[in-house]
Structure formats: C-alpha cells, structure tokens
Amino acid sequence: MTDADVTAPRIDAVFDFDALLTDDEREWQQRARRFAQERILPVIEDDFERKHFRRELVRELGELGFLGMHLTGYGCAGAGAVSYGLVCLELEAADSGWRTFVSVQGSLAMSAIHKYGSEEQKQRWLPGMAKGELIGCFALTEPQGGSDPAAMTTTARRDGDEWVLDGAKRWIGLASLADVAVVWARVAEPAEAGDASTESGPSTRSGTTVRGFLVPTSTPGFTATPIDGKLSMRASVQCDVDLDEVRVPADAMLPGASGLSGPFGCLNEARYGIVWGAMGAARSCLESALARSTEREVFGRPIGRNQLIQAKLADMFVEVEKGILLALHLGRLKERGALTPAQISVGKLNSVREALEIAHQARAILAGDGITNAFPVMRHAANLESVRTYEGTDEIHQLVLGRALTGLNAF
Helix, strand or coil: HHHHHCCCCCCHHHHCHHHHCCCCHHHHHHHHHHHHHHHHHCHHHHHHHHHCCCCCCHHHHHHHCCCCCCCEECCCCCCHHHHHHHHHHHHHHCCCCHHHHHHHHHHHHHHHHHHCHHHHHHHHHHHHHHCCCEEEEEEECCCCCCCHHHHCCEEEEHHHHHHCCCCCEEEEECCCCCCEEEEEEEEECCCCCCCCCEEEEEECCCCEEEEEEEEEECCEEEEEECCCCCCCCCCCCEEEEEEEEEEEEEHHHHCCCCCHHHHHHHHHHHHHHHHHHHHHHHHHHHHHHHHHHHHHHEEEEEHHHHHHHHHHHHHHHHHHHHHHHHHHHHHHHHHHHCCCCHHHHHHHHHHEEEEHHHHHHHHHHHHHHCCCCCCHHHHHHHHHHHHHHCCCCHHHHHHHHHHHHHHCCCC
C-alpha cells in the first residue's frame, strides 16, 4: 500500500488541513494512519472485548520510528513536535490505548531518561526502547490520589551503595509488561529552592525532595499487578505497583531531576500528545456519525437530510477542526521552544472535553445501534473518560489556567 492508497477522512475535503503541514509531517501522519488501519482497526473491537493488549505490535511501532520519536539520538527519530502530534492523532483515532502506549513509552519513560539521565543510563535503555525491544513505565501516581503528588508516600533511603525503595503506585501504564520502571520517590534531602511552583502547591513535605530512580522490573520486591474490572482502556494495561524493600544501586538515580519539576517535565510531554490524540478519537466518532447519516433512512429519506442532524454534524465538525488547529498552534510553539504549561493545559482541557461531547452527539445520531461495537463510538467514549482523568483532571487544568489568569494560586 502506498501513501496515496491510505484512506483519508471525508472531513478533510471540507477543511484543507494538509495545506498547513510540511511534506515530512504528512509522511509521518500517513505512516501512522496506515498502521492504524492495517494493524489496529481490524482487531481492536475484539481486543477491547477480551481485554487483550497486543504486545507483538510494540516492535512494529519501534520499526516505524514512533517510540520516543520526538527525542534526538540513541536511535530516536528526532521528529518535530507536529509530526509527533499527528502520529498521536492517527493512533488514537483507532484506539486511545495505543496512543497511550506511545505516550507512556516515549513521552514519559523515555523522556525522563533522555531529560534527566546520565549518559550511561541513556545508552543502556534508550536504544532498546526506541526499537520496541524494551518497554518502560512511569511510576508517579499513588493509590490515595494522582492530583497531589506533593503528598507522595513512596520513599527511597540510602543504605551504603544502594537505594531502598518502599511504597505503592497505582494506574501505572505498562508496569506488568515493562523492563524498566521510572519510579518517583521522596528522599530525605533539602528541597531545591524555586521548586515549589507546581500544579498542586508545595514541592514535597518539609525536609524531603522527589527524585527519580530507574528500577529494572525484575528487581526483587517490585510487583506489578494489572488492574481488572476496567470499563475503559480495556485493550491497554494499567497496574498497581508494590515496592517492598526494592534495592537498586546508587547510580540508579536520575541525576538531572530533583523535585516535582522532574516528573512534571515529562507529564507535559504526554499532555501535549493528548491534545492531538483526543481529536483523533473525536474525528473517528464524527466519521461514524457522518457515514450513518447518509445510509440510515427514516420516514423515507436519509437522516442526514434532516436539519437537526446536519446542525449536529456541523457543530461536531467545527469543534474537531478548532481542536486540531489549536493542537497545530501548540505544536508550532513547542518547536520554537515557546510552549508553556498553561498553554498545554488549554489544549488538554479543550481537546478531551470536546472529544467527549462529540462522542455523545455521535452516539445519539447512531441511535440504538450506537451502543454496539458495530461502531467505535462507545469504545471511544469509554476510553476518553480515562483520558479525561489522567495527566491532570479537568479541574486541575482549570486551576492551572485560573492561576495564569489571576496570578493567584487556588490549589
């Protein structure tokens, strides 16, 4: 199959978004669209039903250059921010779980090592992760809540030439599949000045700061248990992680990260990908509703001839295009090194909120059949409920923006 053979969404004909992209960016998008159509879409409904993650696709993602693609060196593609965003959009148009995998692997685990790791740590882990030969996870969220990492209870204490980690993490993507975990823990050392300006107030408890550790998941005391009973992200893997006297060498600490600015630097990379990805899910829902509106006949004519249906389709289309244009704007800012956390919050809040509303409107147009897996809409809606929660809830991003607007911290 050539790039020209990859089916493009019908809505592209109304709004010529391609004209705003470079040839290289279009090539990345087509590559991701082809992979989504050929390797994910034919099996995703069954995988979602069976709660099955296709690990065999991980190396294919690596071969295509999607893993850590925005990073440079160590086997990474060094692609631009917009190219990375377009890949996220196309993967999430198939299923949020696969964009989540790319985010956890590349924007969280690999970014942490790339940003904060020693040269030895980078050489050890990044080339294999870029190829999909090794999988990483990012262990920050804890059972008592994810929006207040300053209340972290996981600890690391020095014992001779080792660090000893104790604690628990929850909702850790890929942990049961991972070869290495980036574990964030409190250590007893003075917090660095200026690190208190975070999303959720003070950096850490008095007298401690947060540091990152690279923990091979084969280390005794590290246990990852997949969370069952999920009604969302069922073709993906999220885990509880227990750390019971986990011993790692002194050089397992990421030397370049001290305080919550470390994990937040990675979270902002993942949030940027969500800005694009959620619009992929929204586009998929719109496409399903649009196709159904021309095929289904009620009262002797296609429902798409009704003004109310056309009004809904038009409103959904406008929000998809606005969201994609916002993502493009943020991508261009990121490529110039000018993107701020508050701007990322604008994108994450808007994209996920609007994608959910589009999924709900699409389900209504599909009528009763919309609740079946004959259409992807209910699966997207369920997945987006998770996307809405992770990497900052709506409320957290609203407070980030409120602080940016007023200069007052309401956390």
